[in-house]
Amino acid sequence: MTENVLTVTSLKAYYRMSYFGVDREVRAVDDVTLSVRKNEVYGIAGESSSGKTTLIKTFASAIRPPLKIVGGSMTYHFENGDIDPYAAPQAKVDALRWSHLSYIMQGSMSLLNPVRRVRRTFEDFAFRPMGLPRSEFWGRVESHLQRLDLSPNVLSAYPHQLSGGMRQRVTIALATVCQPEFVIADEPTTALDVVVQKDVLAMIRDVQRQMGSSVVFVTHDMSVHANIADRIGIMYAGRLVEEGPTRTLLAAPRHPYTAHLVASLPRIGDTTPKVALEGRPPNLAEPPTGCRFHPRCPLAIEKCTTDVPPLEPVGLDHRSACWRSAEVRPLTRIGHQELEVAG
Amino acid sequence: MTALLEVSHVSKHFVTGGRLSRSHIDAVVDANLSLSSDASEIFTIIGESGSGKTTLARMILGLEHPTSGDIRFEGKRNAERRTRAARRDFYRRVQPIFQNPFETFNPLKRVDRYLHASARTLFGARTASEAESVIDGALHKVGLSLREVAGRYAHELSGGQLQRVAIARALIPNPSLLIADEPVSMVDASLRMSIVTLLRDLRDEFGVSVIYITHDLATAYYISDRLVIMQKGYVVEMGPARPILDAPEHPYSRLLKDSVLSITDAGTDGLVSADRSESAAAWERVGTATLQEREDGRFVRL
Numbered sequence: 188m189t190e191n192v193l194t195v196t197s198l199k200a201y202y203r204m205s206y207f208g209v210d211r212e213v214r215a216v217d218d219v220t221l222s223v224r225k226n227e228v229y230g231i232a233g234e235s236s237s238g239k240t241t242l243i244k245t246f247a248s249a250i251r252p253p254l255k256i257v258g259g260s261m262t263y264h265f266e267n268g269d270i271d272p273y274a275a276p277q278a279k280v281d282a283l284r285w286s287h288l289s290y291i292m293q294g295s296m297s298l299l300n301p302v303r304r305v306r307r308t309f310e311d312f313a314f315r316p317m318g319l320p321r322s323e324f325w326g327r328v329e330s331h332l333q334r335l336d337l338s339p340n341v342l343s344a345y346p347h348q349l350s351g352g353m354r355q356r357v358t359i360a361l362a363t364v365c366q367p368e369f370v371i372a373d374e375p376t377t378a379l380d381v382v383v384q385k386d387v388l389a390m391i392r393d394v395q396r397q398m399g400s401s402v403v404f405v406t407h408d409m410s411v412h413a414n415i416a417d418r419i420g421i422m423y424a425g426r427l428v429e430e431g432p433t434r435t436l437l438a439a440p441r442h443p444y445t446a447h448l449v450a451s452l453p454r455i456g457d458t459t460p461k462v463a464l465e466g467r468p469p470n471l472a473e474p475p476t477g478c479r480f481h482p483r484c485p486l487a488i489e490k491c492t493t494d495v496p497p498l499e500p501v502g503l504d505h506r507s508a509c510w511r512s513a514e515v516r517p518l519t520r521i522g523h524q525e526l527e528v529a530g
Numbered sequence: 531m532t533a534l535l536e537v538s539h540v541s542k543h544f545v546t547g548g549r550l551s552r553s554h555i556d557a558v559v560d561a562n563l564s565l566s567s568d569a570s571e572i573f574t575i576i577g578e579s580g581s582g583k584t585t586l587a588r589m590i591l592g593l594e595h596p597t598s599g600d601i602r603f604e605g606k607r608n609a610e611r612r613t614r615a616a617r618r619d620f621y622r623r624v625q626p627i628f629q630n631p632f633e634t635f636n637p638l639k640r641v642d643r644y645l646h647a648s649a650r651t652l653f654g655a656r657t658a659s660e661a662e663s664v665i666d667g668a669l670h671k672v673g674l675s676l677r678e679v680a681g682r683y684a685h686e687l688s689g690g691q692l693q694r695v696a697i698a699r700a701l702i703p704n705p706s707l708l709i710a711d712e713p714v715s716m717v718d719a720s721l722r723m724s725i726v727t728l729l730r731d732l733r734d735e736f737g738v739s740v741i742y743i744t745h746d747l748a749t750a751y752y753i754s755d756r757l758v759i760m761q762k763g764y765v766v767e768m769g770p771a772r773p774i775l776d777a778p779e780h781p782y783s784r785l786l787k788d789s790v791l792s793i794t795d796a797g798t799d800g801l802v803s804a805d806r807s808e809s810a811a812a813w814e815r816v817g818t819a820t821l822q823e824r825e826d827g828r829f830v831r832l
Binding site: 234235380381386388389392407409410411415433434448449455456457458467468 | 578688719795
């Protein structure tokens with residue numbers, strides 16, 4: 188059994204608001220149980236408003252009202268001991284940041300301060316957590332930049348002087364310079380061109396392998412997940428509906444939503460008609476009863492409208508939350524080669 | 531063949547900066563393309579950011595004037611449309627769809643107000659009931675109805691629905707050409723295909739031609755009839771879409787295709803940076819290279 192870095196047990200994070208005496212509750216993360224292992228890339232996929240951003244906010248222990256943790260637990264198993272960021276004292280949680288737990292953010296343009304040189308940003312974020320003398324610190328930063336194929340000159344540049352791909356690499360360098368054990372990457376490549384996107388993804392993958400850290404990678408683009416993730420978890424309307432090793436999940440999905448997500452992707456050389464999923468993601472303030480996917484599900488039966496399906500093992504390392512998971516068939520065939528599907 | 535749109539030898543040159551830091555940018559260099567009015571088609575412009583694809587679209591829309599060359603829509607240049615009425619007539623025939631539907635619509639306005647305004651000014655509806663029937667017709671073409679949209683604000687609709695409303699608005703004056711600038715890049719992957727398929731259905735059922743600007747080769751392969759691939763302002767490959775994407779000939783086109791991530795690569799560990807040397811070498815020669823025709827009808831700059 189491989190070691191886990193993060194264990195999450197039936198985590199519930201709701202937005203609770205009260206306007207004009209009317210209480211509103213948005214169940215953005217509802218009953219999520221998952222674990223992230225050492226030295227793996229865990230992909231989280233889902234549409235917008237599926238709760239994936241809220242989920243990683245809770246991972247990063249960056250929650251602010253109206254978002255509240257309503258139930259469940261979350262424990263990090265770092266080398267220097269286990270810690271539950273919601274039970275530990277604030278000072279201890281702060282000490283985790285950047286040296287153990289870091290974050291590659293979306294939109295590098297808005298992350299880097301436009302009126303400060305990149306050098307200052309590095310100093311702000313990484314100097315204290317690293318706890319090294321100044322000369323040694325800059326030596327480490329420069330060698331780390333080189334690993335990401337950036338010249339040390341970028342340190343004296345302002346963000347607007349760098350191209351989009353370089354800026355994104357700077358934010359990756361910033362997040363990984365302290366060699367954290369756990370990195371959260373929130374759509375780091377959505378704003379990039381195809382050629383640069385592949386470079387940046389390759390770089391994230393290389394850095395992750397060299398450091399042996401775990402990465403939680405969030406994006407709605409399944410083709411990105413296919414290339415970078417070891418395991419994928421699919422979020423739908425605040426719940427984790429399926430989780431499994433990348434190849435198995437893509438080739439033999441066991442949840443109708445995943446099957447649709449995979450089948451709807453266009454590919455070069457493939458002219459078969461694509462069926463888009465009918466309907467729209469549910470409103471999380473009033474989610475449908477039972478399985479939240481049932482109004483859009485082609486396999487829905489009576490039971491789906493009343494009972495919530497549990498996330499249960501359907502294969503080796505593969506879990507699905509569907510009452511009819513055994514009947515889900517892949518809607519498209521990926522690849523010509525024989526896929527070894529764990530059964 | 532009567533030409534709907536003719537772009538001949540169009541270049542656009544931008545000068546930025548002050549006296550000391552002046553820099554010159556060739557956004558588009560010597561672009562040629564034409565769309566026929568006899569058969570509707572989806573014409574795709576592919577390129578990375580900075581390739582000049584948006585500048586080309588803006589010139590076609592008359593928002594930017596070419597530095598040299600000619601753009602004629604139904605035989606007439608944009609500069610010849612001097613009066614307000616002439617420009618309005620032009621926008622009845624050519625309509626844009628923008629990238630981010632959440633930025634297209636003012637969050638404080640109900641989305642149907644845009645539809646009403648378009649029905650009044652562009653379609654020329656005189657009464658409220660006439661406008662409503664026109665709007666409902668346009669919304670039906672995109673799979674929505676006025677009942678679903680009326681009185682709603684932008685935040686009450688999903689990204690996919692909002693982009694459909696934006697397309698419906700563009701369809702109100704029954705245009706013959708839609709210019710869609712990355713219409714799906716801000717839309718969720720699962721809804722992306724429904725928008726792309728909608729563009730294809732508009733071509734097939736209502737005879738609307740579409741200039742589809744994108745950097746996504748997979749959706750381009752799926753719907754387009756013809757395409758051009760642009761590298762920093764130069765058209766490097768042009769012709770029938772599927773033959774080009776199946777076997778791109780120009781090094782830059784090959785680089786783009788190699789960089790496309792696909793779900794079929796899962797587990798192959800194929801995440802290696804694409805080789806740019808050939809594309810860079812081709813870029814060195816771009817000034818002297820000319821477009822050469824190939825047997826399958828494509829043009830390659832070599």
